[in-house]
Amino acid sequence: MNKIIKPEQVKELFKDGMTVMIGGFLACGTPEKLIDLLIEKNVKDLTIIANDTGFPDRGIGRLVVNGQVKKVVASHIGTNPETGRLMNEGKMEVELVPQGSLIEKVRAAGAGLGGVLTPTGVGTIVEEGKEKLTINGKEYLLELPVKADLALVLGTVVDEFGNTFYKGTTKNFNPYIALAADTVIVEAEELVKTGELSPDLAMTPGVVVDYIMKGAL
Amino acid sequence: MITDSKLAKEIIAKRVAKELRDGQLVNLGIGLPTMVANYVPEGMMVTFQSENGMVGMGPTPAPGEEDVHITNAGGQYVTILPHGAYFDSSMSFSLIRGGHVDMTVLGALEVDQEGNLANWIVPGKMVPGMGGAMDLVSGARRVIVAMQHTGKGQPKILKKCTLPLTARGEVDLIVTELCVIEVTKAGLVLKEMHKDTTIEEIKSLTEADLIIFEEIKTMDV
Secondary structure, X not given: OOOEOOHHHHXXXXXXXXXXXXXXXXXXXXXXXXXXXXXXXXXXXXXXXOOEOOEOOEOOHHHHHOOOEEEEEEOEOOOOHHHHHHHHOOOOEEEEOOHHHHHHHHHHHHHOOOOEXXXXXXXXXXXXXXXXXXXOXXXXXXXXXXXXXXXXXXXXXXXXXXXXXXXXHHOEOHHHHOOOEEEEEEEEEEEEOOOOOOHHHOOXXXXXXXEEEEOOO | OOOOHHHHHHHHHHHHHOOOOOOOEEEEOOOHHHHHHHHOOOOOOOEEEEOOOEEEEOOOOOOOOOOOOOEOOOOXXXXXXXXXXXXXXXXXXXXXXXXXXXXXXXXXXXXXXXXXXXXXXXXXOEOOOOXXXXXXXXXXXXXXXXXXXXXXXXXXXXXXXXXOOOEOOOOOEEEOOOEEEEEEOOEEEEEEEOOOOOHHHHXXXXXXOEEOOOOOEEOOO
16 A cells, blocks of 8 residues: 655646645645645635635645635635635635634544534624524534545654654644545655654554655755 | 823733733733733743644744744744643644633724623624634633724724624723723723823723722732
8 A cells, every 4th residue: 555646646636626624824734735736736616624824925825816716714814815805806705713613613524523512602793503502501602514525734744654743833723634534635744664653643643644745844 | 191002002011911820821812912921920930822732832933943833823933931832723722712721812903891802803894804812712711802992093992892793791801001991790890090191081082881989090010
């Protein structure tokens, strides 16, 4: 079994209209090489699920600027003016979700849960259209799971089986999107032989990783 | 009247820092609230969270020492202190919603006399998104609004917020360059005022009703 693939093979996995989860927080922990390939292939009408839309020239924002995105599900779009402009002009749909709720929606999908109950958003416009439950006298919103066709993950050290270590604050959404998509591609900053990454440091178990592409720092 | 914006922010940050307690875990919002970290009282250990995935956030790295793997919630390079820890977003918001964050300090577009806060959207104009603000305001044990008293000369402390809310009834304390206001069940209580202002001035710059007792302390800044 060989999970390591070349950029040309990665591009074959990209299709118009896909729902894609991408790791990173304001471009920290975002697989930039995989985004390069999405831009090169220029697939269209993507739905992107991510913490934010990065910056116009860095991270997920580059896909927005390149006009490849139909819909964004994110907690924050303020650092990329292009996202706001396209939204206001009605050219791109944006669904804003509180950050803590968004990660739990992703986690729920990957963990086989039917949703999560959170107090976040009660009494705000976030509760519109959502089921509200009262438990022990406190109100909660039911946030439903969210899945994707493809997850694009950035790992700091990845072994050839896909066991992945994420350094510092690059973790963010990465370990959870790796469970919530049909196909998981990890961009490896450093690729090592299987067994060279301590199993104690495998934050994402390689069994859930479908493909690995060598990136670069 | 305090017209110098830089001075106003300094006054606010210094006064908010007096609310810190030894051993607390605190989350500071981007902008003015971040300045609070500069005024931690000597001898006190306060741990700061950055909701993108760390507690024990340290200062900005020296030039050349930046690590692309280590940033704060504003996307800037940062460092971690020896007692700190890194984690993913689920852990980060478990800390926030789970009541493990003792205090959060945020800015506001509007705050009202029921403790409602609006700070994430001006429909049709400015739509940055709520990021982690909704989770922080509903999850942190204590919510402090740190902001300049007015915006473009208009009151920001209102009877009722007009903008979409960040959270309902969660604000505990409002600190501006003019005064300190506590949110209580009875309404907004004026607790302290800056030496360079008057009750009349504060009232004229505040739309909300203020409960004013005879003794009002001078802000210790």
